[in-house]
Amino acid sequence: MKKALLYSFVLMLALVTQAWAQTRTVTGRVTDAQTGEGMPGVTVQLKGSTTAAPTDVNGSYSINVPSAGGSLVFSFIGYTNQEVTIGTQSTVNVRLSTDAEAIQEVVVVGYGTQSKARVTSSISTVQAAEIKDQPVPNVAQALQGRVAGVQVNSGSGRPGAPINIVVRGRSSIAAGNDPLYVVDGVILPSNSAATPSSAGAGISALANLNPEDIESVDVLKDAAAAAIYGSRGSNGVILITTKSGSKSDKTTVNLSAYSGVQSLTNTLDFINASEYRTLYNEARSTVGLPALFTPEQVNNPEANVNWLDEIQRDRSKVENIQLSLTSGGNSKTQFYTSLNYFKQDGALLNGEFKRYSIRTNVTHQLSDVFRVGSNLAISKSLRDETPVDNSIFSPFPRALVARPDQPIYKADGTFAVNSFNNPVHMFQSLNYVNLANIFNSTFIEANILPGLKFRSAFGLDYTYLDQRTYNPTTSLSGAGSNGSASSGYVQTQNILTTQTLSYGKDFFDDKLFVDATAVYEFQWNDRENNRVDGTNFPSDLTPYLTSAASITGGTASQTNFRIESMLARLNLTWEDKYLLGASIRRDGSSKIPEAGRFGYFPSLSAGWIISEESFLKNNEILNYLKVRSSYGTTGNQEGIGNFASRRLIGSGANYNDSPGLALSAIGSPNLKWETTKQFDVGLEFSLFNSRIDFSADYYTKKTTDLLLNRPIPSTTGFSTILENIGSMRGEGFDFQVSSKNLTGEFKWNTSLNVSTFKNEVTELYENQPINGSFVTRTMVGQPLGSFFLIKSLGVNPETGDMMYEDLDKNGVISDADRQYLGSPLPDFFGGITNNFSYKNFDLGVFFQYSYGNELYNLSAEGTGGYASLGAAATATAGVPVNVAKDVYEGRWTPENVNAEYPRIVGGAAGTNNTRRSSRYLEDASYLRLKNITLGYNLPRTLTSKIKVSNARIYLTGQNILTFTDYSGFDPEVTSDYTVGNLGVDQGSIPQFKTYMLGLNLSF
Amino acid sequence: MKNKVLLSCLLMAGMMFTSSCEDQLKIDPTASLAPELVGPSDASKLLTGIYDALQEGGTNYIYLSYVTEDLSADNLVYRATFFQHGEVDNNAILTDNVLVSRYFSGPYVAIQRANDLIEILNTNASIAESVKKPMLGQAHFLRAYAYYKLVTLFGGVPIVDNRDVVKVKRNTEEEVYNKIIEDLKLSIDNAPSFTNNFFASAEAAKGLLARVYLIRKNFPLAKQYANEVITSNKFTVATDYNSIWAPPYKSSEHIFTLNFTTTEGSNSLSYFLQHASMPGGGRAELPVDQSLIDAYEPGDKRKEASVVQVATAPAGWYSYKHRDPNGTGGHPLYVLRISEMYLIAAEAQYLISNSATDAEALASINYIRTRRGLGELATLDLQKVIHERRVELAFEGTRWTDMKRTPSPTNPQKSLATVFLESKGRTANDALYPIPQSAINTNELLLPNNPGYN
Structure with missing residues (x-):
């Protein structure tokens, strides 16, 4: 929105031609850059004169100006003044924007706001307008590729699945790497997504927050910004601000809706039943077994099932409808209220995510001293999930290996048996996960003295998560127990009270600006779990536990924590040139033993706006230049x-x-707590009248006191003890460039961000390496969670078998031959956005990329993997799995000796060929057309007839194109986010490719 | 005026929040207790916790340790799944065997829980003797049994008195046995006499002490304690051997078993041992060694109660003593039975008199044989007693120790175990399990490992 204003400003300048030398009348209309509505009451003034005119109720004006030269200044309270050179124009239309212009932007910092120019720390902001056309339930997904230094991973294409955000790389091994989320000042708990049953693969509590209600997202990246959140700031802080009412007299009604169709971003071809039976026979012949299928049975199998097709949902849809009302009445009371319904089908059978949400944000000026406000949001999300997910025994990975020559159903209509579980049959099991959330943030604010403000805020985040599973009597999981079910809930109550005293005042003829803040905060977090299990059901029509003949288990428990915090912050600005910031937070946590319960987290930062110095002031090329640096301490608990x-x-x-x-x-x-000390140095500049904005940051960080479970002598009766041992360091660059390439009637803007980070473990307990579950190892001198594998040397052209590097030269390939072969961390990543507009049309093209990250394709490996050539046939038994078609066709045969994949072989050679090795470790660099949107604003002549102030229709494609060498389904997925398993693809459901049509209407 | 009222209210509210919230940081969990809150009145719950440790608490798969002697010896063989069982069966255990690692760490969970309770009982004068003694007696027995499990598999192990996170070096085998004997004597002095085979009693302590003295070759005391259990008249040798292994597992044969209720349902030993076609099902992972099948004399009623032949794949003989007919995971682990006392008495008396026709020894062994459908022996030798022990106590976790302590009839310089090992191409060193590498990683004082594992 702010950018939009800049663009239009530039447009105006571009239209300047020449001046006339007589008095004439200029007319035009002033619109709100955000809503597009006409703005009444705007002052239009001829610069340097007393000539002025107000805009009328439609935002139109008329003013007498000299026939040559002169410029108009448009001003309105709460909006940024805009100056337009008149030139030869007779019509000057202007779009005004609230608090606009890049360098006068206000950014949300913890416990307050700051003018962007005066910020001395590293903070990135994403505005609602940038992410509004993305059909995703979770704001975190929309942040992907938008912010330098922020890496976003979607674990899978499952709607409502957890999204992983990492700010400036990981800095912890075992204590979590999720940033702290703060919504409207309320610190969200990280424990509200815990599910009572282990069925399913987790959910994201953030998916309950309607992205359309979000005004801006600010990411606090460096220590100076995040230290204000003390013991929870190490992983960065994401501040989410929801929309508020405007002060305009008119109430705006916005209606937005979109609907789309979706399919998997990628699919792979698998061999058919005939090819499978050929493979089966060949696998048997290599271990000296007779062929199992006659040529007739090979050529005419009784079934030929494409399981991947069978488990996908037909006409998978996404739809969203939102009705919102923004403000009105008077300058005393502002409100924003919205109703939202979002529904997204899963890619596979059953899967579904639905969200209903209501929000009302109100502020009211009680008197000239007091202001009160309350943000209230109620939401419920409903999920229909598969009971098992993100493991190789889930329906999706099973569909990749299930035998294509075995049917879905028997002749009698019941499910047929498949050697690798009938994937369609697996969908009989039910798993419902619903999350209800009540969020409230209420404050009262008092202007005690000029510049001195006291604010008392109360925040509540209450979540009630209920989960019910049922494995029907005919299902794979429930048949043995005659139906099995579980039912349970987790409720989390998080209460935060914040008392803020802030002081902002100019001294010495406005040369010195002092901004000081002191806060006292207390957080109460209480969680309760409850679950009952049962088996033995009379009928699948009675799937609730009341019908279970045996109650087999039950549990209920409660846990809590409390955090008490005090903090102080001081920012000094001298002549808007020299900036100094300091802050300190003292946190006391009930989690920490009493002796060392309180910790201090200080930070110091400074900046110099060089462009304000006389030697640069009013420089025509370089119109803004700032250097800044910060150092501070944050924690992780x-x-x-x-x-x-x-x-x-x-x-x-x-x-x-x-x-x-x-x-x-x-x-x-x-x-x-774990302690991270971070140093940051940043540079920001703008060129050519802010046509190019650039910012760059370099940071280093060092984490000490890493929390690790240290092994202790088992003679104590325990095997480990949690201690602060170990340290690591990281560093990286964040770059962000935005440029207005064309500023005429045809506008073209580009923004690009590039981020790098690398890290290295510098100390562990007795420097013993820590193994991940499958293929990673964390060791001193290596990046976190590096891949540690036997190195594959490709297929031996003579034998068709895999060759591996015998590192210890002992003639045997074993675990001792594992070596470091890469990292799941990218060398660099980011996004590129291009926005075009011409008259009423706009086009946005957003690419997102990651380079140098590797992914281990776990679901492809082993004798049970889909890219292994199904070598499971052994001398006694063993059924090969199905394989991908390109693997089958690219396998070694006596005719194809320079093959990428080994021969079909059973027994020990087969096991050796498919062993866990770098054969399945792949470069997962990718460039993805994340979003492309073509929009059209209906002309006013048309909309005014139907009493609509603004109407926009748009077509969007999400995840349309992906360029990658990764042979699996989706280079972006990872099955879980733990340090030990990051970058391991256990057969995650790929993300959606979505095409949708959307409509926005304002009345 | 309105402003002033509001302002003062606001400031007061703010101060209320701000003051003395620090105390609120002192919170306690609701599923556990701070140690200082656990007093003498909770001692009986802590005692329950020791039983829990030996049964399942804190150590997954610890129930498998109750048949590992049979697998090391010639009663069970390895068929499938856990290759760690294969290493045990082949007597070629690697130091990273995760099951053996649990067999080492598991008993220490019980030992330390016993240490905790014994300390509370001995340092609290307020507890009445009548309350203290039964608990002390049981705790000492359970601790002794945990050390017994360690010393028989691993040889000398560290003796630990408290939970200090320190590295403790290994005690000698003799020191560990002395600790066991000391604990068992304390148990005999304090424990209640037998009422329920699911709990430790003075008789259970005597029974285990008899076995320990037999191992330590103190035959008079072995015989004495075995006879004390027999003459306590609390137990009878069952006429129906089959009934010993059937629910509700309360046969008068049992001196002590570790019970699993169906609520706990966490004993899957049956599932490992049995074939799928047997009642309660199973995974047929550890079939019976053919040599045990061959060891049953014709007419021995124990055979059909102990082993079952299955014709469907994987065909073979399977153990039927660890029964779980309803598949609930609620069946006991067998620790001590009265029949063994007769066999200990027979063996000890035979070794004291060294007479093949010792009437007392023959009477003891024949008492058992006649109740198992077999004829009386006219003469006795050590191998006959050991053979009787094998068929009587199969799958009850005593066979490997019996083989280790008994000289081979063909080569008396070597034990049965050594001869067995050498016949498989292994050495006498494989009689002991290795101290697990995982334990050495956290305590290098455990080195050197047992011979052959360094």
């Missing part, structure tokens, strides 16, 4: 369990149905 530091005697040590107690935790009396 998410990885500490609520009572993990305590020596505890736990319940549950039962015997013979009598309750028992036993020491359940040995205690870590010296436990404290």
Whole structure:
């Protein structure tokens, strides 16, 4: 929106031709850059004169100006003044924008706002307008590729799945790498997405937040910005601000809707039943077994199923409808209210995500001293999920290996048996996960003295997550127990009270600006879990636990934590040139043992706006130049369990149905948070009247006191103890450039961001490496979670078997031959946006990319992998799995000796050919056309007839094109985000390719 | 005026929030207790916790340790799935065997829980003797049994008295046995006499002490304690051997078993041992060694109660003692039975008198044989007792220790175990399990490892 204003401003300048030398009348219309409506009451003034005119109710004006030269100044309270050179124009239309212009922008910092020019820390902002055309349920997805230094991973194409955001690289091994989310000043708990049952693959609580209600997202990246969040700032902070009402007299009604069709971004061809049977026979012959299928059975199999097609949903859809009302009435009360419905089908059978949300944000000026406000959002999301996901035993990976020569159904209509589980049959199991959320942020603010403000805020984030599973009596999982079910909930109540005293005042003839803030905050977090399990159901029509003949288990528990914080911040600005910032936060957490309960997190930052110096002031090329630097300390405590530091005697040590107690935790009396010290230096400049904006940051960070479970002698009765051991460092660059390439009637803007980061573990407990679950290892001197594998040397042209590097030269390929072969972290990543507009048309093209990251294709490996050539046939038994067609066709045969893939072979050679090795480690660099949107604003002549102030229709494509060498389904996915498993593709559902049509109407 | 009222309200509210919230940081969990909150009155719950440790608490798959002696020896063989079982069966255990690692760490969970309770009981004068003694007696027995499990598999292991996170070096095998004997004597002095085979008793302590003295070759005391259990008249040798293994597992044969209720349902031993076609199902992972099948004399009623032949794949003989007919995971682990006391008495008496016709020894062994459908022996030798122990106590976790402590009839310089190992191309060193590498990683004082594992 702010950019839009700039663009139009530039447009005006471009239209300047020459001056006339007589008095004449200029007319025009002033519109709100955001809503496009006419703005009444705007002052239009001829610069340097007393000639002025107001705009009328439609925003139109008429003013007498000299026939040559002169410029008009448009001003309105709360909006940025705009100056337009009249030139020869007789019509000057202007779009005004609230608090606009890049260098006068206000950014949201923790516990307040700051003028962007005066910011001395590294903060990136994404405005609602930039992300509004993306058909995603979760704002995190929309951030992907938008912000330098922020890496976003969608774990899978499952709607409502957890999204991973990493700000400036990972800095923890075991204590979590998720940034802190703060919505309208309320720190969100990180534990509200916990599910009562382990069925399913997790959800994102953030998916309950309607992205259309978001005004801006500010990412606090460096320590100076994040240190204000102290012990929770190490992974960066994401501040989300929701929309508020405007002060314009008119109430605006916005209606927006979109609807689209979606399919998997990518699919692979698999061999058919005849080819499969050829493979099966060949696998058997290599281990000396007779062919299983006659040529007739090979050529005319009784079934030929494409399982991948069978498990995909036909006509998968996404739809969203939003009605919002913005403000009105008077300057005292502003409100924003919205109703939203979002629905996204899954890619596969059953899957569905729905969200209903209501929001009302109100502020009211009680008197000239007091202002009150309250943001209230109620939402419910409903998910229909598959019970197992993100493991190789989920329906999707099973569909890749299931035998194509076995049918879906038997002749009697019941599910047929498949050697690798009938994937369609697996969808019989039901798993519903619903999340209800009540969010409130209420404040009262008092202007005590000029410049001195006190604000008392109360925040509530209450989530109720319920989950119900049912495995029907005929399902694969439920048949043995005659139907099985679970039902449970997790409720999380997070309450935050924040008292803020802030002071902002100019001194010494406005030379010195002092901005000081002091805060006291307390957070209460309480969580309850509850679950009951049962089996033995009379009918699949009675799937609730009340019908279970056996209640097989039940659990309920409660846990909580509290955090008390105090903080102070001081920002000094001298002549808008020299900037100095300092802050300190003191956090006390119930998670930390009493002795070291309180921690201090200071930061210091400074900036110099060089372009304000006389030697650069009014420079025509370089119109803005700033250097800044910061250093500070942040902490990370998410990885500490609520009572993990305590020596505890736990319940549950039962015997013979009598309750028992036993020491359940040995205690870590010296436990404290992880500490990250970060140094940042940044440069920002603008060229050619802000046609090019550039910012660059370099940072280094060092994390110490990493939380790790240290192994202890098992003679203590325990195997590990949680301690602060280990350290690591990281560094990286963030670049962001935006440019207005064409500023005429045809406008073209480009913005580009590039980020790099690398890290290295510098210390572990006795420097012992930590293995991930499958293929990674974290070791001193290596990046976090590096791939540690046997190195594949390709297919031996003579034998058709795989060759591996025998690192220890002992003639045997074993675990001892593993070596570091890459990292899941990209060398660099980012996004490129190009926006074009011509008259009423606009076109946005957004690419997102990642370079140098590797992905291990776990679901392809082994004798059970889809790219292994199904070598499971052994001397005694064994059924080969189905394989991808290009693997089958590219396999070694006596005729194709320079093959990419090994021969079909069973037994030991088959196992050796498909062993876990770098054969399945692939470069997953990619460039993806993430979003392309073509929009058309209906002309006013048309819209005014139907009493619509603004109407826009648009066509959007999401994830339309992907350029990658990755042979799996989607280079962007990873099955989980833990350090040990990042970059391991266990057969994740690829993301959606979506085409949709949208409409926005304002009344 | 309105402003002033509001302002003062606001400031007051703000101050209210701000003041003394620090105390609110002191919170306690609701599923566990701070140690200082656990007092003498909770001692009985802590006792339950020790049973839990030996049964399942804190160590997954610990129930498998109750048949590992049979697998090392010639009673069970490895068929499928856990290759770690294969290493045990082949007597070629690697130091990274995760099951053996659990067999090492698991008993220490029980030992330390016992240490916790014994300390509370011995340092709290407020607990009445009548309350303290039964608990102390059981705790000492359970700790002794945990050390017994360690010393028989691993040889000398560290003796630990508390939970200090320190590296403790290994004690000698003799020191560990002395600790066991000391604990068992304390148990005999304090434990209640037998009422329920699911709980430890003075008789259970005597029974285990008899076995320990037999291992330590103190035959008079072995015989004495075995006879004390027999003459306690709390137990009877079952006339129906089959009934010992059937629900509700309360046969008068049992001196001590670790019970699993169906609520807990976490004992999957049956599932590992049994064939899928047997009641309660199974995974047929550890079939029976043919030599055990051959060891049953004709007419031995124990055979059909102990082993089942299955014709469907994977065909073979399967153990039927660990029964779980309803597949609930709720069946006990067998620790001590009265029949063994007769066999200990027979063996000890035979070794004292060294007479093949020792009437007392013959009476003891024949008491068992006649109740198992077999004829009386007229003469006795050590191998006959060991053979009787094998068929009587198959799959009850005593066979490997019996083989280790008994000289071979063909080569008396070597034990049965050594001869067995050498016949498989292994060495006498494989009689002991290795101290697991995982334990050495956290405590290098455990080195050197047992011979042959360094």
